Amino acid sequence: MLNAGDRAPDFSLDSDSGKAVSLADFPGKTVVLYFYPKDDTPGCTREAQAFSAALQAFADAGAVVLGVSRDSVERHRKFRDKYDLGVTLLSDPELAAHNAYGAYGEKTMYGKKVTGTIRSTFIIGPDRKVKHAFSGVKVDGHADAVLALVRGGGASPTPPAPPAKGAAAKSAASRGPAAKSAASAPAKKAAVKSPAKPVTRSR
Incomplete structure (x- = not known):
């Protein structure tokens, strides 16, 4: 063949x-x-x-x-x-x-x-x-x-790669307020658990 x-x-x-x-x-x-x-x-x-x-x-x-x-x-x-x-x-x-x-x-x-x-x-x-x-x-x-x-493609479509960190939130934001709120909720929760450390100044 x-x-x-x-x-x-x-x-x-x-x-x-x-x-x-x-x-x-x-x-x-x-x-x-x-x-x-x-x-x-x-x-x-x-x-x-x-x-x-x-x-x-x-x-x-x-x-x-x-x-x-x-x-x-x-x-x-x-x-x-x-x-x-x-x-x-x-x-x-x-x-x-x-x-x-x-x-x-x-x-x-x-x-x-x-x-x-x-x-x-x-x-x-x-x-x-x-x-x-x-x-x-x-x-x-x-x-x-x-x-x-x-057409120049493949015999079957290639599945999309998983989104990078932060990409899901950006994608949700582009879809509207409801999705933006849902995407930002975990970030707020994490902020409560991990408060920022106080800044000390040297004399």
């Missing part, structure tokens, strides 16, 4: 529209290329729907999304029309692209070793190098994770 930093192999595959599609068709664009096992199966349908729902967001980020399977162009059309999919579907019955990207081989299904399409996604930069590679993809949440990476 290809890894981040590898040169993305070009390909020419027929799409659901009947036109041949290749990487060279998208100069200056990021290409999200995802491989899936079969049209109109539960996981593959959810994945295609998720990418289709986020298609405008990908376009706004300068990216196009291409789905690849061994299904025929005609089967792709039926799949597209049945679920009103927007993502471009490419037909690779000879496994040319699958093999070039390492998306076909041995995998485990229901505890058994089988040979078939390995659900994979590749984010390919405008320089035609692989920026991120996913193998053995879990469908739910995957499209969102890929979109975050295309």
Whole structure:
């Protein structure tokens, strides 16, 4: 399987529209290329729907999304029309692209070793190098994770760091009088317990 930093192999595959599609068709664009096992199966349908729902967001980020399977162009059309999919579907019955990207081989299904399409996604930069590679993809949440990476973020948001000392009081003050009073209450209590020491002057 290809890894981040590898040169993305070009390909020419027929799409659901009947036109041949290749990487060279998208100069200056990021290409999200995802491989899936079969049209109109539960996981593959959810994945295609998720990418289709986020298609405008990908376009706004300068990216196009291409789905690849061994299904025929005609089967792709039926799949597209049945679920009103927007993502471009490419037909690779000879496994040319699958093999070039390492998306076909041995995998485990229901505890058994089988040979078939390995659900994979590749984010390919405008320089035609692989920026991120996913193998053995879990469908739910995957499209969102890929979109975050295309936008320049991470696959999942990083939790905020805990506030520094005194920051909570400042934050509370900015939220209004009630919060300011609550935030300052512990400080007053502490002041009562720790009175200031008298200042002595030397003669």
